[in-house]
């Protein structure tokens with residue numbers, strides 16, 4: 001802590017393989033910090049110790065900790081234990097505890113504080129590395145894909161689609177187009193490991209006649225710097241992204257199917273008081289709008305076998321950001337795609353939904369066993385629906401639900417919205433079907 | 446990046462999401478009144494699921510058997526008690542409407558009968574209540590018939606002990622035993638009823654549990670479980686477990702955080718928006734202003750500022766726990782409009798010396814004053830606004846804890862407040878009908 005009582009954290013400027021000093025985790029005075037961070041009336045003293053938070057927290061019990069206990073220990077001044085508990089890396093900062101707490105107490109803020117207090121070399125290296133990668137190039141890609149490579153991959157895939165899919169010989173994937181309406185971001189996973197997965201979204205833009213562009217700078221969606229508790233780094237990433245959108249003069253930063261990329265950008269712009277000359281919007285909102293306007297004439301006639309679907313509400317865009325309004329849009333889109341009778345809601349849902357356990361950097365943290373314990377709730381939720389597929393507009397949710405599905409013996413698939421939209425429209429290319437199971441593939445032939 | 450204020454207009458804004466607020470929303474929806482509701486829904490999750498009307502009369506030793514008759518008595522002895530200010534027939538209608546709504550939306554309840562039901566508490570004592578969830582109904586029946594029965598509890602579950610239930614009931618229920626079992630596939634030390642309830646919505650978990658339950662029941666044909674039988678389709682979960690075990694099964698409420706309350710909260714949060722209510726579940730109204738044209742409510746949610754223009758408002762913000770009333774060194778205040786609060790003369794009169802004093806404590810009867818049309822009053826005895834009505838335990842002259850009348854006061858007063866708001870709305874739309 002510096003003299004003014006604020007925490008100074010900087011990203012380590014070390015090369016790979018450089019040994020780090022064995023630093024200690026400093027002790028935070030949680031009670032004092034809570035007074036500073038939590039709004040009046042929602043302080044720790046207001047806690048009724050009712051346990052609703054813990055009862056509804058999927059991280060309860062992991063590392064022998066839960067949110068109520070966290071608060072109790074803070075009250076009792078057990079600062080050393082709280083400063084060092086690895087549990088802070090298992091809490092995904094999903095804010096479900098906050099949502100169900102009658103006193104509106106927000107534990108995730110203290111978890112963020114605790115995370116930022118850990119020395120970089122003690123933090124889960126996977127999250128730290130992902131953040132370093134993001135800072136390493138102008139792409140802000142957690143997989144370190146440089147701008148030139150991104151431009152190359154996009155063009156390469158585009159040429160192939162034009163050549164092999166006659167209906168899309170005029171498909172566009174604009175890059176750095178000045179003044180385009182939408183600035184569209186992109187998860188690195190696609191250009192890096194499954195480039196064909198970019199195509200369905202391009203097709204959707206093509207169909208609705210969207211004026212959009214990718215950017216060679218600040219294009220990547222993922223952002224693990226916030227999760228690593230590195231505020232300086234979080235600022236740097238968001239600054240780069242905001243600058244990129246401002247430079248291109250786009251009116252809307254359109255967030256792809258990803259939860260935390262939206263949240264970290266939206267919160268970052270507010271927190272760091274950045275000048276963003278554009279609106280932040282979610283692709284889901286536009287899917288819903290385009291379907292309502294008839295620009296995306298999807299229907300559920302293809303679902304002749306009555307295959308059942310459920311949806312996963314990413315907490316980063318639902319509970320923590322837009323609230324139930326966007327959850328309703330998701331359901332509207334889903335119903336239009338699969339048929340009213342084939343949609344089964346998970347329980348609980350919308351703002352009350354459980355985090356899947358992939359968020360907060362959990363997937364990157366290397367704590368596999370804990371992450372799966374956390375994910376057991378999600379697994380039960382999905383299993384209770386009996387659905388064959390989960391639709392979700394979030395990459396982390398996607399990966400986590402696939403993983404727990406395999407681990408706990410579920411037999412459901414996880415699909416992106418763009419896949420199902422193109423499937424419904426009959427324009428899903430052969431290479432764009434990775435996430436379809438045999439039941440769906442059969443309907444396509 | 447600009448934060449845009451989201452604007453809503455509505456006929457009725459309900460401030461508060463306790464039982465009173467939710468009951469008001471239900472009554473409003475049924476009357477086709479456009480409604481917005483704001484308030485933290487957390488505390489609803491504390492209820493046992495039992496809907497009490499009137500379980501205890503002040504000063505009386507015995508519990509109330511016939512709440513309808515007791516209401517008549519109350520009317521004579523405490524005419525300013527909120528329950529005395531609602532016609533008995535309206536209270537009956539309110540309970541009918543409320544429980545029917547819950548039933549239609551997935552949680553079946555017993556309808557109000559002539560007499561109170563003697564129900565089991567989490568610790569195995571008995572209490573009088575009016576309506577119980579269908580999942581719990583077999584318990585009071587088994588108790589009345591003294592059927593051989595086993596109370597099941599679970600390794601790692603706090604807040605419910607079969608031994609304690611049996612110890613408290615064995616004098617009156619001779620064939621009552623208990624068994625402790627493990628819940629299928631739970632790895633951690635402490636397990637919460639909420640987690641168990643959700644796990645029981647998975648058919649495979651039910652099958653595993655059914656197997657264990659059959660063994661634990663022994664010769665008994667009836668078993669009592671802590672309230673864990675599913676979250677959003679409890680009646681189905683119970684029916685399935687009964688089918689799989691061949692036993693009659695009932696639930697007993699557990700200590701908070703308990704499932705029956707969470708069921709209600711999640712039901713309200715899901716169903717009301719579907720019925721057209723603008724529900725803003727986690728937030729507090731920060732300002733409420735009235736002018737000639739209506740009321741303006743200001744608040745924030747995580748996304749940004751919200752403004753609601755409403756023709757009428759129901760204030761159902763509860764007492765101290767929920768923040769409707771605030772205790773300050775110089776007295777008790779109503780926090781949103783600074784309405785006058787009827788309260789003991791000074792702090793020394795808040796409590797009697799002993800907490801268990803049979804006369805109760807004066808502070809538990811504090812609250813706001815209303816007129817006969819449920820409009821909160823100013824100091825001079827005039828209504829604060831013709832558009833403002835009140836419901837729930839924020840209203841003075843009742844001690845719902847001692848009276849075992851929490852849900853009763855909430856539902857009855859909400860019924861009246863909505864009726865009065867509806868009357869106002871009708872008059873405003875058809876001025877010639879104004880009386």
Ligand SMILES: Cc1cc2nc3c(=O)[nH]c(=O)nc-3n(C[C@H](O)[C@H](O)[C@H](O)COP(=O)(O)OP(=O)(O)OC[C@H]3O[C@@H](n4cnc5c(N)ncnc54)[C@H](O)[C@@H]3O)c2cc1C
Nearest residue numbers: 461462463464465484485497729730762763837838851852
């Ligand atoms: C632990 C516990 C157990 C209970 N068990 C039972 C039981 O078994 N049977 C029974 O019949 N009753 C029971 N009750 C009582 C019942 O649940 C209700 O508390 C009671 O009926 C009062 O309801 P209410 O809606 O008037 O107030 P509350 O339930 O207190 O609700 C007030 C609401 O107002 C909101 N609020 C306050 N200020 C604002 C603002 N500025 N803006 C927006 N919202 C605001 C609060 O967030 C809250 O949602 C129990 C209560 C508790 C606490």
Ligand code: SF4
Nearest residue numbers: 047048050051053101
């Ligand atoms: S839900 Fe809120 S009041 Fe209850 S224990 Fe958790 S933090 Fe405390």
Ligand code: SF4
Nearest residue numbers: 057091092094095097
């Ligand atoms: S933020 Fe989510 S994971 Fe963390 S304590 Fe709260 S409910 Fe649990």
Ligand code: SF4
Nearest residue numbers: 259314315356359396
């Ligand atoms: S992975 Fe999905 S559910 Fe989990 S924190 Fe992120 S958005 Fe929430």
